[in-house]
Amino acid sequence: MKVGFVGLGRMGSAMATNLLKAGHELAVWNRTPGKADALVDAGARRAICPADAADGDVIMTMLADDAAVEAAVYGQDGILGGPALHVSHSTISVALADRLAADHTGEGGFVSAPVFGRPVAAEAGKLFVVAAGAAEHVDSCEPLFMAIGQRVFRVGTTPSAANLVKLSGNFMIMSAVEAMAEAMTLAEKGGVDRATLLEVLTGTLFGAPVYQTYGDILVEDRFRPAGFAAPLGLKDMNLVDAAATASRVAMPVLGVIRDHLRAAIAQEGEDIDWASVAMAVRRAAGMS
Amino acid sequence: MKVGFVGLGRMGSAMATNLLKAGHELAVWNRTPGKADALVDAGARRAICPADAADGDVIMTMLADDAAVEAAVYGQDGILGGPALHVSHSTISVALADRLAADHTGEGGFVSAPVFGRPVAAEAGKLFVVAAGAAEHVDSCEPLFMAIGQRVFRVGTTPSAANLVKLSGNFMIMSAVEAMAEAMTLAEKGGVDRATLLEVLTGTLFGAPVYQTYGDILVEDRFRPAGFAAPLGLKDMNLVDAAATASRVAMPVLGVIRDHLRAAIAQEGEDIDWASVAMAVRRAAGMS
Amino acid sequence: MKVGFVGLGRMGSAMATNLLKAGHELAVWNRTPGKADALVDAGARRAICPADAADGDVIMTMLADDAAVEAAVYGQDGILGGPALHVSHSTISVALADRLAADHTGEGGFVSAPVFGRPVAAEAGKLFVVAAGAAEHVDSCEPLFMAIGQRVFRVGTTPSAANLVKLSGNFMIMSAVEAMAEAMTLAEKGGVDRATLLEVLTGTLFGAPVYQTYGDILVEDRFRPAGFAAPLGLKDMNLVDAAATASRVAMPVLGVIRDHLRAAIAQEGEDIDWASVAMAVRRAAGMS
Amino acid sequence: MKVGFVGLGRMGSAMATNLLKAGHELAVWNRTPGKADALVDAGARRAICPADAADGDVIMTMLADDAAVEAAVYGQDGILGGPALHVSHSTISVALADRLAADHTGEGGFVSAPVFGRPVAAEAGKLFVVAAGAAEHVDSCEPLFMAIGQRVFRVGTTPSAANLVKLSGNFMIMSAVEAMAEAMTLAEKGGVDRATLLEVLTGTLFGAPVYQTYGDILVEDRFRPAGFAAPLGLKDMNLVDAAATASRVAMPVLGVIRDHLRAAIAQEGEDIDWASVAMAVRRAAGMS
Incomplete structure (x- = not known):
């Protein structure tokens, strides 16, 4: 699949690396561009903005907090501008997840899929993924989830439930x-x-x-x-x-x-x- | 071994039964005598008082609370009058355990050995035994503990630690x-x-x-x-x-x-x- | 003095009425305009926006929460546009008070002066006023505070302290x-x-x-x-x-x-x- | 009245002194006899045991805790042996107060009357007395309470309520x-x-x-x-x-x-x- 990844901290980099290894076509973006270098060397495309990273099938975000997610989604050249299904892995507020679900009104859709596991588990592809969203959206993400995690828990169709x-x-x-x-x-x-x-x-x-x-x-x-x-x-x-x-x-x-x-x-x-x-x-x- | 057992509620009866099955010579006593009937039918001796039950190698108690243990130990014809090593399985206060340890000054000695597990585990001989007391005393109880439990944890030489x-x-x-x-x-x-x-x-x-x-x-x-x-x-x-x-x-x-x-x-x-x-x-x- | 008052709920109306009774020249504004009617009938001028109400010596605000204060101050035609000293009576966050203090960089200045007392006390001019801000600013407000309250407590020069x-x-x-x-x-x-x-x-x-x-x-x-x-x-x-x-x-x-x-x-x-x-x-x- | 007082710590001594000053005939007892000296010098009789102190109209106790009260009441030569109405000023458990009420079955009766106030207030006769017990018993104590306190609150007929x-x-x-x-x-x-x-x-x-x-x-x-x-x-x-x-x-x-x-x-x-x-x-x- 054609996947974008925004947020390349220690967790995000490990997850993106596993997506690349699993054979997906990856575009990456990080606010501090240097953090993308290793992934680009490994074959990922360097996106010029979140919207660019979101120009595929799925855009995944793994960011520090509500403010960072809001910036990546609602800011200039933000993710809302792209056609991709947005999969949010960040630990964010229930309120922001509800707001994101309401605002992803385009074809892409929105899945919330926070993860359990420390960086070591992320590197080993052994995260636990807790996913919620429309069934067909979550279905389409299953191969991606299996690339980063050891097990997926589906907890309903309302994204913020996750x-x-x-x-x-x-x-x-x-x-x-x-x-x-x-x-x-x-x-x-x-x-x-x-x-x-x-x-x-x-x-x-x-x-x-x-x-x-x-x-x-x-x-x-x-x-x-x-x-x-x-x-x-x-x-x-x-x-x-x-x-x-x-x-x-x-x-x-x-x-x-x-x-x-x-x-x-x-x-x-x-x-x-x-x-x-x-x-x-x-x-x-x-x-x- | 020659073992006495005082306190034949659901937990105590199950534990006593397993001691009997393991081949130990058992004397039993309960404040309400009827609760001893099944064990007597199965081969145990009916003791006439706690002190009588304590006339062997080891006397075990499994009672409801501090007051019941105090009555069985310090009351008339109480356990303190017998020569046996007293093994207390009851969930009692740290303060009472300290007092019991101080008062068992005879040859018998005192081991505190409360258990984890519900009645079903007691019946199956699958309790966890947490034991504390003088090493030689706890050593001598090991075969008894293995008859009632699946594992023994030794947590020190001060009985109340258990x-x-x-x-x-x-x-x-x-x-x-x-x-x-x-x-x-x-x-x-x-x-x-x-x-x-x-x-x-x-x-x-x-x-x-x-x-x-x-x-x-x-x-x-x-x-x-x-x-x-x-x-x-x-x-x-x-x-x-x-x-x-x-x-x-x-x-x-x-x-x-x-x-x-x-x-x-x-x-x-x-x-x-x-x-x-x-x-x-x-x-x-x-x-x- | 020439005073503006924004926020004419039960507390604010009572406070504004007492300012009028004390002889001050009053301009009033409320998001729901009808709430200003009684005060206008009593002699107050109806301001057309918060900035208009702030076109005097002092602008007082008595609003429900942080969001309402932010709207009145930072919104279109907001209080920051006027020359008046802003006296904030609302129960707002320490963080917003700090932000307001930082942003009132003009000649007007900023005093935080929340009040203790229920509506009945406000009507009787018996509130307790807790004020903080630059000494000369608080000094200049003393006659206004005595019109609405029975006692003023000065708690420092950092507005958010109040x-x-x-x-x-x-x-x-x-x-x-x-x-x-x-x-x-x-x-x-x-x-x-x-x-x-x-x-x-x-x-x-x-x-x-x-x-x-x-x-x-x-x-x-x-x-x-x-x-x-x-x-x-x-x-x-x-x-x-x-x-x-x-x-x-x-x-x-x-x-x-x-x-x-x-x-x-x-x-x-x-x-x-x-x-x-x-x-x-x-x-x-x-x-x- | 003929009053006994047991418990001559700082609070008790001050209370007893005020009873003496008010003209009552006082007998005093304390476990450590030396603490009674000053009162004896001032005219009180030294009782030989709590029961002796309780050989009058009223016996008051002001002791440190439940154990001290139990000893003074139920111990050898204890207060239960005397005919006096027992007024307990100590801060004790509700459970012990209930037990005392049940056990004072003789003519004397039992009133619970703990006090609010520090030693300085006790010396000044300015304690607050909270009293509960049979109405006629509390009535009969009113002059004593007014000698030690500034105000009496009557909180019912069950002593432990106090x-x-x-x-x-x-x-x-x-x-x-x-x-x-x-x-x-x-x-x-x-x-x-x-x-x-x-x-x-x-x-x-x-x-x-x-x-x-x-x-x-x-x-x-x-x-x-x-x-x-x-x-x-x-x-x-x-x-x-x-x-x-x-x-x-x-x-x-x-x-x-x-x-x-x-x-x-x-x-x-x-x-x-x-x-x-x-x-x-x-x-x-x-x-x-």
Whole structure:
């Protein structure tokens, strides 16, 4: 297929590379052009603007936040000007996803398809893709999704549903980290070391990647360099909060997480990993 | 080995039965004597009091709460009067475990070994045993633990450490349920049904028994009959809270859980399952 | 003085009327022109646009939210086009106040002066004015403030400081209501009626208007018609939350309030008073 | 009247002194006898045990906690052995007050009458007395209450109602402190000093002793020596929590307070004032 890709950060570059490897005809664009060089060397065409990248079958975007997506879509020479089906992989607000769905009125259409996975998973083509949109649109993207991911979850025909699921997933990750941090702090002050508690948890009811991955980070106090920086985590939790406000849902655990992200950033600095909510928990218990 | 067993509720009976099957010489005692009948029919000796049951190598207790354990140990003809090593499987407070450890000054000794698993797991001999106590004492119990469980975790030489781990585990279960409930409520009000969200969660980072088991309960609103009644869950969370007060640890997610257990009981009744924190979350969002 | 007034809702109309009564030369503008009729009948000039109203010494704005202020200031024929000193009385975000301060670079200048008080206080000229801005600017507004209020608090030279104080005050009001609601619910379930508890509180350490006013509302379940609607209260609490995110401050009581505002709106409807956080508290205790 | 007084700490001594000054015939008892010396010098009789002190019209107790009251009442030579009406001024649990009411079955009767006020107010005879019990019993105590306090609130005929009101009041104090701490921290990080915010608050809707007294403490960081030590405050909040558990009431602000008391004690030490919840709030914002 003829595919455009906008947003060549670490995640986006890895995804675009896998599309190229899968044999698709790729056009790439990034606000900072240098980030496109490697892909161009590998055979991609350098698009001159988002609209140019969108002059094919599908245009994929993988950008940092709502503002970046708005700029790429609604800005001058933006994606809305191209005929391609727009597949948005970014973690953006439910509100913006709804607005994008409403504004892609042309033939191209709009699919929201945020992904779960860290850069390493993106490089290995092992992302999880959560997709929502018109069935025929999502169908047509399946080969592309299989090039970047290991599994596709279809969660309905309203694109923003995929964003809601993605945001809920990030909230669930933070919830698991926060709960582990509270339990580990209680255990440690009571004489049980964190590794021992983690071994029992993952060996019984909690044998899932979220506990194994973040459990190790907590046991080893491995918060720098940030795999996912706390301010970005806070941004995502603010998007969950905005959805909760719009839907009138009380989410007290979300409130705890947002407070601890603010505390961790205030206490440790802006460059700390989002798992550092655990540091806020420890400091509140008088530990350092 | 010559083993006594005190506390023949559904969990205790299953555990005792497995000890009998494994070939141990068993004496049983229960406050309500009728509950011992089946085991006596199967070959166990009916002890006339806890002290009588404790007249062997090991005396195991599996009782409802601190008060029941105190009665069996410190009461008239209590366990302290027997020579056996006392293995406490009950979910009791850290403070009582410390007191028991201090008071078992005789040759018998004291091991704390609470278990994870529902009655079905107990019947199948598939419990997880979390044990703490003097190494030689825990060593001598290994064959008994393997008769009732699938795996033993040793968490130190201070018996109450095992209780702290057990209570932390129950807190972690409730944390996962609370977080899922918040996410499912947000998703559902936003148009994504609960089963879809659960499929994505367990298919990605959250593929652990705690999410599968309780996720199904939440998707199906299966809160009666209670597998584990909310008032008992609240009792356990109060034990975590007592440990947190003693150790000066702030646990805000624990606060959320305790509030939602109180709310669920107030709104639904005393016979509801502890997973009904999810009902409190839904009601707070205006859903029923 | 020659004063313009933009925003003639119930609060704004009352404030403008008091300026007129104090002898100032008044020009008024409102998006819905009919709301200016009474003031024009009373002697005010009908401005044709915000810029026209700002063609004097001082232009005051009293609008519903950030968007309304942005429209009046930055929109076509907006206030930035006039020479007057802009005095913003609206409850707006700290971020917008900072932006307005930065953009009023002309001779006019910018003072932020949000007010405390309900419409009845506005009509009586008994508002509390919290003002921040350049000293000479605030000095020049003193006679105007004394026409609309009973007391002026000067909180610094950075205009947004006044907004931060105003938002903090609204947070404090909601905190007092939430705490009273929790205490009253506990007391009532324990057999002490709400009025009795309130009498003890206000008769001892809590003899302040916030407890008297809202205490009566809670005792009498007087939530409709709304004196201040819950969605507006939630909007204000979201502004506090945005300031807390920007400053990296954990505010767990704010989280409780926001959750209970969402719950009250979800359970009772959008037209309920913001004091209905108390209804959310009662429902969570199984009361109706 | 012939009055006995048990519990001669700083509060109790001041109250007993005022009873003596008012002309009552006083017998005093304290576990540490030396604390009775000053009162004996002033004309009181030294009782040989609580029962001896209770050999009159009224026996008043002012003790530290549930355990101390239980010892004085149910212990050897305890108050239950005397004929006097027992008036309990201590801050004890609702559950113990209910138990005391049930056990005072003799002619004496039982009134619960906890007080609001610091030692200075006790010395000045300016306490607030919250009384509950049979009307004729409370009637008969009125002259005694007026000797120690400035005002009596009667809150019903069930004695424990007075304890519930007292505990609710302490919860309300802590709620006001916590809310002020959050608002002051937000304001200060935003450039508004604490004293300025406090001036606006107490000058508008929050002109009550609770805000003035504790506001000054927070502005001046005056947490040592403790007026009321944080561990005692936590003990009281745990009594509120126990009542909330028994009544199935969710109290999320109580949860915040208890977590911050634990945090303050863990971070600052056991000798800190209960207003130091504000220090926990500040530390969580990265301030010291």
